[in-house]
Amino acid sequence: MDDMNSSPASPGTPTPSVARYDVIDAVVGLAPDDALFAIRHTRQKISDATQNSYDLFFSPAGQGLAIRDRLRVAWYACVLSRATGLAQHYRAALARHDGDPAIDAAVAADRLDDLEPSNLKAMLAFTRKLIVKPVEGDQAQIDQLQAAGMTAADIVTLAQLIAFLSYQIRVTAGLQAMKALESQ
Template structure:
């Protein structure tokens, strides 16, 4: 089952990278169709509203924040738009968009976003002590696993989009 946000085409990476069928970069990506399909399926699974552990709002806030930190303007805009389509606390959204999650009063969300920042900015610091802050803030083990998987996927997604955008830009300027 594909879980897309309003206005999204089936393949998010193609859409965000500006790829269209018939372009050389699109054809190159489709040579490994299994990878493209698996990438979309991973996105769909991680943003499935029924996924337990983290709420969809928490996952979207993580995605928006991670995209801001990386930085990926394309993914940041995508996830910010997705946040606007869902009931997300305005103060939490503003803190994520401005990069000030320490100002969030919700200890659970603050711990989630702090851990996100740690893994993106200094992955070596994502050690046992960093992990232990999550259960201390009320996250279950399955929630911690979902969070770690989401952050890893977002890192991968950022690199795929950036690489395809660069290839597409090269294709269109030569």
């Protein structure tokens, strides 16, 4: 049975989840009293899992990839996808973690060739492949990440992050479209 539609809890039965406001709600501009907010949170487990994934990927305490690099990958994925609301969110978060103006200018303009060879440049090139032409994200791309000095664990994390971003971008775009229809 759906968490939001379950009957009153009896002893030993999990209680229904309470909808919590999250990043997607903020980016789309949903308020807890909006009908679209209620629809989105009908399956609270899914909304919670989405926010929990976000929290995991963007925790400053996360191991492996630096938070600055994770945020720059997220921002770049949103730039490539023309997801302006999410791009603004990630750009603002990156600014709180001391972004580099030269790198940020290259990312904003999608000019990866302006970057010095580094694991960041390789991560952004991998991001481009998986966002723009995912079928080209093959062993050659992984070899480039390894040649840039990335560990297997960091490559897996990067691929998972990009997959999450692709999902987040699409959910946000769908909700924005629904919100636009709602206002007509």
